[in-house]
Amino acid sequence: MSALSPMWQEASQRQAPAMITVESLSKSYRGFTAVDDVSFTAHAGRVTGFLGPNGAGKSTSMRIVVGLTPASSGTATVLGRRFADLPDPGREVGVLLDASAQHAGRTGREILTIAQQTMGLARSRVDDMLDLVSLSSTEAERRVRNYSLGMRQRLGIATALIGDPEVLILDEPANGLDPAGIRWMRDLLRGYADAGGTVLLSSHLLHEIEVIADDLVVIGHGRIVAHGTKAELLAAAGTVVRSADVAGLTTALEAAGLSPTAYDGGALRTDADPSLVGTIALAAGVALTELRSADGAGLEEMFLELTSDTQREGAAA
Template identity: 55%
Template sequence: MIVANQVSKQYGAAHALRDVSFGCERGRVTGLLGPNGAGKSTMMRIMVGLSRPSAGAVTFDGVPYVQLPSPGHVVGVMLDAGAQHGGRTGAEVLTLGARSLGLPTRRVKEVLDLVGLSTAEAKRRVRAYSLGMRQRLGIAHALLANPEVLIFDEPANGLDPSGIRWIRQLLADHAQAGGTVLLSSHLIHEVELVADDLVLIGDGRVLATGTKQDLLNDLTSTSTQVDSDDNRALAGALAAAGHQARPDGIGLTVNAEPAAVGAVAAAQRIALKHLSRAAGSSLEEEFFRLTSGTARESVGGSAAVPDLDPSSRQHDNNLTGAVR
């Protein structure tokens, strides 16, 4: 089990994380979602000792990663699939990893088969690998010691549709076998398909957390669908009243109770054609609703806080497997 307890990270006056707390349970896949610059990568680096928190801590069954007797046997990590020596072959990369973990060399062939890299591909230099092949190699490295916990950042990046389906099944099978999975991704639909629990962060803060279904139910319980004779004027009036409204293809979806929306329309003498509580929404819709205004990459927004902690440069800056 992973527990993040009031984790904060500050770079000078800039805050990358602010009192972030959540848990990842055994037998479940937890999806970590947020826009660019939200703090996801910083959080994962802190988890595996590549960055030091300014406050708070992350533990694995009560023990910080850096205090685990053999971290690679407990936690399998892939944070950057491109962080492999380009002059080595895939087989060499995995063989070195296996030796570092005290594993027999036969484990290299086992994980190559598991991730779908052929013998011929394993003999190629990593610099000649496609992005998808690098992803598979990074995943193989993380799986070497058959760890209970998996922490993957964008594992489906560069994979073709069959590869995306494969990684989805791999993570689900690992959780069903009693493992713990933390998955960070911008592929919201893929996270929705595989995740049991969700943690949504923006601007370094936890915006929402819970089971996937409960979270969606909670998020839509105060949403309203409305259509009127003048939706542009209604959206403006709702914004002035402090309610966010966005077009939904029919009318507007508003983050407010129907009574509040009706009151605004009545005050502005806008005739309504439809007014009801939202029946439900997708994870993607709620993601954009919750994180609107927190994305650091928007024009005029602040620059993203760097994920690299200068104090951790003595570590491998591009960890793809929990090898120490």
């Protein structure tokens, strides 16, 4: 995976201007801190994934960015300005916070028309957007109460894109989409970012974010726990190694100064790279059944740790 060095990623990230800047954002409700000193940036030409378990503070942070929720402290700017200072925000920032938050009695076409008229766009934009998100004209005439969640997400994406914005802020846009829909969304956002757009999207699913994001912001219990390019976060993962003789392998690795930890049912994980682990195992005469670079394993562990507190299944991690 090291074809793209983290160094290069860093450099390119620095070159691209920050389109969304969140600084020391906090939000507390009587005795409960939903967002705690959150800072991050999202850059042009990149998809920034906002990852965290349910209730971690993703949606609250995004609502603060677009001015729907007042922050207790801290600032958030989009395109260098507070959201409320954008003169016609729909034409600069496309926002989808909750696809179900629409008047159930309006048709899909009507919802797009309202957005089109609010921004004073050409009427043809409505049909363009319906085509873009593959909602047929029959579907567009149906009332939103009869839409599946996937159709609502498509309509929400259409509403976000209708003003041809250069920044997209999407909260859990893949929810309710079928696998083909998720693939479609991924391609759409990739194309959008490659054309110079900025995407900030949230998800509570690690895999979903992993396949689309360039940069990751991981949030748990209202705090940022990791922040960086995906390459950086994945590179820090080390090695996963498996053997029938776990005890012997553990001893050998520890003797070599590594500190292996148990991982995923009988395997071990260390921060060292696979070639070193292989050499150690060979020298110790321990037969390996699996040896691989632990792409994302560190991230996954961190994420499981975050979720385990809130998961009803108990100690999943």
